[in-house]
Amino acid sequence: MSTMQEVAKRANVSKATVSRVLSGKGYTSDETKARVYQAIEETGYRPNLLARNLSTSKSACIGLVVTNNLYQGSYFNEILSQAAKKLEDNGRQLILVDGKHSAEEEHAAIQFLLGLRCDAIIVYPRFLSISQMDEIIEQHSQPIMIVNRKLRKNQSHCIACDHKGSSFNATQYLISRGHREIAFITGSMDSPTAIERLAGYKEALLASGIEVIESLIIQGRWTPTCGVQGVMKLHQQATPFTAILASNDDMAIGAIKALDDIGIAVPQQVSVIGFDDIPTAPFLKPALSSVKDPVNGMINEVIHRVISMLDGGHFSKENIFISELKIRDSVSDGPYSN
Template sequence: MSTMLEVAKKAGVSKATVSRVLSGKGYVGEATKELVYQAIKETGYRPNLLARHLATNTSQCIGLVVTNTLYNGSYFSEILSQAAKKLEDNGRQLILMDGKHSADEEREAIEFLLDLQCDAVIIYPRFLTPDAMDEIIDLHRQPIMVVNRKLRKHQSHCICCDHKGASFKATMYLIEQGHREIAFITGSLDSPTAIERLSGYKAALKEANIPQQDSLIAQGKWTPASGFAAAESLLASQMTFSAVVASNDDMAVGAIKKFSESGITVPGQISVIGFDDIPTAPFLSPSLSSVKDPVSDMMGEVINRLISMLDGGYLSRENIFTSALQVRDSIGDGPHIR
């Protein structure tokens, strides 16, 4: 294995110069940097990361904790790709850690990343409570940003989406199109996002003076199969409904398949709205109306805040982002307009 001294000899510079290039500390001319980088390439030198961390007190790595139940689907893919891209643009590396299936395991994942000397940690929590996350932020010097949850104490350390407001607006849009009997397919009810979206649906019915009918609320589990089963349950209830709001697009797709198999046309007889605006939504038949969360903007703000916390700088006050309804062919006029 080659050494830093061999790199220095190859580049025709001192060992101290190679060290300055690797650490980023101290001025080194661009021409000299190129000589050092070329020597590193030719010698196959790999710097000791632990030694570099100790010398610079920084790893240039940012950790991301996400429970593995969220790995499937386009929503997580967008979160991961945006985080990786924006960190790369800022010269940082992303390290992904599995939060697994409990609050304790999410906490262990955070601790593991901090033990790896990550400069900061992003967490998309499923189980940790806001109070627990506030406590974790208090205990550690490294910045920790929380995505998709509201914190009580450290509001500058969280970025959220207004899921209740988005669901309210989606349901109100259906009401404005003449729908009064509107069904709802929930996500897994151990998810704060699912609870907020259900709450927004209920708030819209109340706002429009439409009685809530519990038989028109079916529980799903985020998957197409659960959406299919929820639609089956709604049809079996014999309740009349002309529209469905599904808590994500995967369940909306499953519901549409069940309606199709039952000879029910979308949007002719039932209108459907989903959430997440998956890439295939515009290409389905009918094209799926969906609520688009501003994931790119949210992750951009998360990274900007972390960089500001690490390097010093301005922290914006905006931490709640608004979703947008993408209206497509799966919505038709309700019976009160036809």
């Protein structure tokens, strides 16, 4: 591996000049810069970024912490691609670190990025509590932004989606179409998003004077298989239902497959709505109705706030985003429609 000294020798300059060119500090003629860059290319030299970050206190890198159970599927792809593109547009590099399987590991991932001298860190938390995140934010000078959670103290450092409200609205829509026996397939119940969506469903039923029937609530874990298993459990226990609200599109797709397998037509006999509005949702048969979380808007706002905190600027005080219910062919009128 080549060294800075080899670059200096090939460019016929001092080591200090090479360092000055790489850091951008101090004056260096264009001719000298060109020789240094050519020497770097010829030697294959790669700067020690951590050492440079320690000396300059800036890295032009933004860290992103996401637990690995979100890595599959279109939801994470949308988060990652949007964050990378937006940061590239602002001259920053994205560093992804796995939050793994516990609050301690999420905290360790944040500390790892802080150790790399990332200018700011974005966290999509799964396990850290609200109080823990507020404490972490207050302990560090680097901006730390939280995605998809509502903080109590540092509200300018968080962007969230109203999952409870969006689930309430989706349930209310089914009720307005004449459905009363509405089944609900939850996400993993250690997920704040899953908890909020279940709460919205229950609140909508009660607001319409409809009893919450616990046997119509099936616990899932975000996968198509859970959708299949949920429908089979509902079918076996013979609890009547005319609609299913599934906590994500993967489970909704599994539910539709299972309904078809047992001879129940969607939407003629059972209506189905999912969450996330995955790209394939409009192309399914029937086209899947789904709740679209404004992921692009949320990530754009997160990056905008990070850049504003680093470079100066203003941002909106609005940090709660509203989802959009997209109705397609998988929903029809229920038995109580007018």
